[in-house]
Amino acid sequence: MFELIQSGGLLMIPILFCSVLAMGIIGERFLTLQKKKIVPPELVDQVWELAKAKKLDAKTIKHLKESSPLGMILASGLMSRSLGRDVMKEAIVDSGRHVAHKLERFLNTLGTIATITPLLGLLGTVLGMIKVFAAIVSHGVGDPTVLAGGISEALITTAAGLAVAIPCVIFHRYFDGLVDVYVLNMEEESLKLIEVIHGTYEGLE
Numbered sequence: 001m002f003e004l005i006q007s008g009g010l011l012m013i014p015i016l017f018c019s020v021l022a023m024g025i026i027g028e029r030f031l032t033l034q035k036k037k038i039v040p041p042e043l044v045d046q047v048w049e050l051a052k053a054k055k056l057d058a059k060t061i062k063h064l065k066e067s068s069p070l071g072m073i074l075a076s077g078l079m080s081r082s083l084g085r086d087v088m089k090e091a092i093v094d095s096g097r098h099v100a101h102k103l104e105r106f107l108n109t110l111g112t113i114a115t116i117t118p119l120l121g122l123l124g125t126v127l128g129m130i131k132v133f134a135a136i137v138s139h140g141v142g143d144p145t146v147l148a149g150g151i152s153e154a155l156i157t158t159a160a161g162l163a164v165a166i167p168c169v170i171f172h173r174y175f176d177g178l179v180d181v182y183v184l185n186m187e188e189e190s191l192k193l194i195e196v197i198h199g200t201y202e203g204l205e
Helices: 002-007 012-032 043-052 058-067 069-079 085-103 107-139 144-197
Strands: none
Touching: 012 107, 012 144, 043 069, 043 144, 058 069, 069 085, 069 144, 085 144, 107 144
């Protein structure tokens, strides 16, 4: 393995660094973007029960805010519930934008890795071919071993760049879609809360 990396030249170092960084991001996103952590089930029902029991004090709302991304959005709405439906909805929408931004954490980095690693591989290919042509000029084409180093470098860096980029593209699209689904779910749950608090939603009663 080390020999393979060594034969790829110096550009294998940033490609390997990108691969390690990408694996770290993918692992972290899998742990963080779990549905039960983002959109806990029955949370709106629990909030409604607390509202009916008149237990939505500042301490309870603070705990709700710290419990999950959905809880943070619901807490923002609850803090504005006395100001009317429109103000409450505006507070929820504003909080939702911040939460969505947090859920997209590291995805730009993952997308950047997916973009630059094939380019690094292509640069390695170009440098490898330059070495091949330089060897041809110096030694001719009679001895294949003279050309092997440059050809090997050209092929290995390209393959390494693609091997890192392809999974990054797949996981970037997956996580991006997952965030969109969570944002939609949180929006639906938040609208439920607005209707519940203002007494026009009967599904939870």
